[in-house]
């Protein structure tokens with residue numbers, strides 16, 4: 001497979017501030033690729049670099065194999081959908097969609113016909129001659145998509161396009177975006193700080209933090225094998241239990257923690273295939289997700305990978321019930337269960353026995369103390 | 372009826388017309404509006420209506436009506452005003468079109484030419500001012516950083532602390548035959564003899580352009596500043612070259628500002644008095660000095676009034692022309 005976009009040693013600075021540290025990345029043709037990261041981590045900056053509004057301070061951006069140095073945003077085969085859409089308020093819906101064609105000198109009747117066809121694809125043809133301001137949020141969204149698709153870009157760049165919509169509409173638009181992407185078959189690069197959105201829609205995800213890409217991979221892969229503490233906590237939730245490696249074997253690391261001896265899989269290294277080299281005595285962190293912790297019934301024996309904790313708070317959220325536990329770590333430990341109507345819930349203040357499957361936990365080296 | 376009586380009746384008619392227009396406007400308006408008094412309360416509403424009304428009445432409507440009335444009278448010594456000879460006449464307008472009864476020409480070419488040249492050159496000056504102000508306003512509104520913006524604003528405003536007359540004479544000195552500009556141009560070898568900036572009216576046009584630059588820049592700046600910068604980037608991203616973005620994205624958005632700047636600039640240029648008097652060359656025929664002469668050289672106030680009103684009508688026609696061209700409503704350019 002060819003790569004639609006290639007970043008080679010791209011670094012982006014504003015004055016003395018480095019917004020994006022040296023980054024290498026390849027995005028494949030026809031891929032739905034997401035950048036996921038907290039606010040201010042450099043997602044928009046990276047996207048604007050791909051679209052040509054920001055010049056990298058060093059490194060190369062290639063689109064379809066061609067180096068983009070010195071090529072302006074109006075000459076790149078990309079189309080950007082802005083965080084606030086940036087539709088043209090003085091033009092009608094159809095004129096908005098046809099703008100890119102007008103720039104390319106397409107005749108009035110032809111561009112109108114093509115705009116209508118595109119509007120038809122996003123179910124907006126009845127609104128073609130309305131003013132943009134007369135549309136609802138979701139409709140504006142679709143106008144922006146149609147306007148970008150009109151210029152037949154090789155790559156569509158979307159900067160948090162759904163963040164202004166309400167939850168229901170957002171979920172609907174997720175599906176719609178995915179469908180559009182599969183229909184037109186071009187590369188979509190999608191920016192979001194909503195992990196649900198990224199996991200739900202993308203072929204691959206790059207998780208970013210503070211100007212660095214921390215991990216790239218399929219959603220499931222990232223969720224199952226976070227390679228850094230940041231990814232483990234940002235993609236899904238994780239309880240972090242610090243400790244010291246006691247023994248390593250069979251892909252499992254046994255860690256001596258304040259909660260007793262626990263075990264988890266040895267995390268994968270940056271290349272995503274081989275586990276990191278851990279040995280007894282290393283400082284490590286064990287990550288286990290709340291939904292992977294289970295209650296041990298009082299009459300059962302204490303399991304091998306288990307710990308005790310006091311129930312501090314219990315909150316009910318429909319399908320899930322969340323427990324906030326005090327395990328003596330200095331910070332609360334969380335566990336979540338599918339709500340079951342059978343059986344009584346434990347009382348707040350009682351001591352509980354908990355366990356998890358070591359295959360569901362990950363052990364990584366304590367960051368900042370790499371060997 | 373005496374003059375005063377007519378003035379008052381006409382004023383009352385103007386007011387009635389004004390309120391009729393306001394109501395007519397309301398009826399046309401699509402969005403239902405809350406009543407003026409309901410919104411502001413009866414007392415404040417009354418105060419506003421009376422305050423604005425009286426202010427308008429004394430500072431604007433009455434003097435205008437008085438001038439219109441005057442323009443339809445003969446020049447008479449005070450003793451005869453209101454007497455049997457004080458009748459309505461079109462003579463003053465006739466004078467503008469055909470000249471005095473003693474002249475042999477079929478038309479009053481001198482004044483007509485001056486009038487149309489003034490209008491034509493004012494339109495040109497307005498366009499040139501726009502061409503200078505637009506890039507400046509765009510830069511200030513969309514590109515400049517805060518500190519640069521402040522500096523530019525200051526640089527634009529400070530020259531206006533200098534009054535019109537002083538500025539005009541300063542231009543005269545700089546652009547005189549042996550003035551600084553000519554010496555400079557010859558000094559760097561760009562020209563060989565002195566250029567007659569004053570005689571050719573170049574100094575006048577430059578000064579008019581310069582004095583109304585700010586009035587053009589501010590409305591433009593306001594309008595362009597209100598545009599989301601992402602729209603400009605979106606156009607660029609869709610492949611638009613810069614001229615296309617300005618022509619089809621920025622200017623349509625800034626239309627109210629453009630219209631308001633243009634009308635302001637045109638009216639003040641066509642109506643400028645001090646600058647043409649100081650900087651006009653010997654063959655300058657700006658219209659305002661002619662109007663001025665009716666009042667203070669001939670002491671023929673009715674004729675002066677008629678001439679001034681002709682100029683006013685031209686300005687109103689220009690405003691409506693601009694509105695027609697831009698497809699805006701009168702209320703929109705004051706936004």
Ligand SMILES: Nc1ncnc2c1ncn2[C@@H]1O[C@H](COP(=O)(O)OP(=O)(O)OP(=O)(O)O)[C@@H](O)[C@H]1O
Pocket residue numbers: 014017019037038039040041042043044045046193
């Ligand atoms: N033109 C600029 N000049 C200086 N600093 C900038 C500029 N643009 C962005 N930055 C900085 O770069 C960092 C990354 O910004 P960016 O807009 O890429 O974040 P983001 O990940 O898109 O965040 P969000 O989710 O809030 O949109 C921020 O710290 C921001 O302040």
Ligand SMILES: [Mg+2]
Pocket residue numbers: 043044045083159
């Ligand atoms: Mg952003």
